[in-house]
Amino acid sequence: MADEDPAKIAAQLVELKVEHRDLDEAINRLAATIASDELAIKRLKKRKLKIKDMISSLESRLIPDLDA
Template sequence: MHPYDPGQLAHRLVELKSEHRDLDAAIAALAASPEVDELRLKRMKKRKLAVKDQIAWIENQLIPDLDA
């Protein structure tokens, strides 16, 4: 039995994947800008990694437990 609602996790997963794509596009645009704000770029990359970790965690929760 999941300690979390799979429906809610699946919904959150869609939101996080969308945010990850948006961050990827924003990072690429910012990096291509002639006046790169390095601190902002670093923060966006850090957020993108955090989102990626959350995506991996949720995907792991949605996979059926094979040991059961």
């Protein structure tokens, strides 16, 4: 993992954050409809949570390891 390119990780972070934001907007729009599809909302929320975990993982890879 030490040879990973920080620029590539940062680019992935940007893409994931955009997708995360887009999913949030889609969930809100879908939930606002009268005949909202609960299964679709659950799937979107699950995808959003997975993306959040991926973002956290990438952000932690950008932080240099400190030997205590």
